[in-house]
Amino acid sequence: MPVHVFHHPLSLSHNPGPGHPESSERLAAILDELRGPSFEGMICWREASGANEHQLLRAHSESYLELLREVADRGGGRLDADTVMGRSSYEAAVVGAGAAIEAAKTALAGQPAFAAIRPPGHHALRDAAMGFCLLNNVVIAARAALEESGAGRVLIVDWDVHHGNGTQAMVETDPRIRYVSLHQWPLYPGTGRADERGVGNIFNVPRPPGLARSTYVGDLIAAVAFAVDGWRPDLILLSAGFDAMAGDPLAGFTLEPEDYPIWVGEWRRMGVPMASVLEGGYVPSRIRRAAGEHVRALAE
Numbered sequence: 001m002p003v004h005v006f007h008h009p010l011s012l013s014h015n016p017g018p019g020h021p022e023s024s025e026r027l028a029a030i031l032d033e034l035r036g037p038s039f040e041g042m043i044c045w046r047e048a049s050g051a052n053e054h055q056l057l058r059a060h061s062e063s064y065l066e067l068l069r070e071v072a073d074r075g076g077g078r079l080d081a082d083t084v085m086g087r088s089s090y091e092a093a094v095v096g097a098g099a100a101i102e103a104a105k106t107a108l109a110g111q112p113a114f115a116a117i118r119p120p121g122h123h124a125l126r127d128a129a130m131g132f133c134l135l136n137n138v139v140i141a142a143r144a145a146l147e148e149s150g151a152g153r154v155l156i157v158d159w160d161v162h163h164g165n166g167t168q169a170m171v172e173t174d175p176r177i178r179y180v181s182l183h184q185w186p187l188y189p190g191t192g193r194a195d196e197r198g199v200g201n202i203f204n205v206p207r208p209p210g211l212a213r214s215t216y217v218g219d220l221i222a223a224v225a226f227a228v229d230g231w232r233p234d235l236i237l238l239s240a241g242f243d244a245m246a247g248d249p250l251a252g253f254t255l256e257p258e259d260y261p262i263w264v265g266e267w268r269r270m271g272v273p274m275a276s277v278l279e280g281g282y283v284p285s286r287i288r289r290a291a292g293e294h295v296r297a298l299a300e
């Protein structure tokens with residue numbers, strides 16, 4: 001079954017500055033990989049449209065959206081220690097959120113989907129940018145699925161090596177959403193302890209760096225199985241960062257590109273629609289292969 005890949009040229013125009021790890025080369029490498037001959041016939045390319053204000057306000061405050069527009073209008077600026085906007089960054093974030101929404105809706109309509117976008121989203125808070133993230137794409141997509149597409153339960157699985165503190169903060173009082181995160185501990189952003197449980201809907205799997213690949217893979221599979229026991233989701237949204245791979249400059253997990261299809265293969269057996277949204281991952285030559293293996297698995 002072809003994978004619907006949602007993208008937009010604006011995603012490449014967001015530039016946080018020279019030497020910043022969250023560069024457009026990351027996404028350019030993934031798009032180049034997916035345009036390769038071995039993916040021919042496997043991908044249905046879709047240009048994303050932007051999320052509307054109403055959809056963004058399900059995750060963020062009006063004053064924060066106004067701040068982002070103001071910073072973009074004056075040509076850009078720094079929002080926190082490592083989150084920088086340029087003139088087109090707000091537009092890039094809005095089409096990124098739109099791509100995530102459309103990927104979720106496409107999955108619910110029966111087709112697997114991947115939002116190949118940046119900036120990433122899972123550190124973004126209701127009122128603040130954080131950790132390279134402006135808008136929380138996966139939460140915006142989850143809420144759209146719940147409010148607009150008739151989904152009753154959404155499972156977010158976050159395998160980015162960092163804890164999605166923004167995602168957790170936004171959903172931890174919303175029992176319609178369950179959030180499972182595998183992440184390095186201790187590490188930025190410093191949240192994600194196993195005893196942070198929300199309303200019983202948060203499932204954190206903090207792990208030290210340097211463990212065997214199979215341990216990380218197995219521990220996330222076990223956590224997802226626990227989270228869905230007696231709670232069948234209508235949609236699985238993947239917060240798909242690829243910075244848990246060996247060699248990533250920001251962290252110390254040990255995954256290889258071949259590990260990502262194991263997760264998708266495992267969860268496909270649930271028979272639940274699955275959509276995926278790009279998060280982090282900072283070695284373009286590595287993440288292109290991982291994202292490619294991931295998309296291949298979604299297509300199976």
Ligand SMILES: [Zn+2]
Pocket residue numbers: 160161162241243279280281
């Ligand atoms: Zn990350």
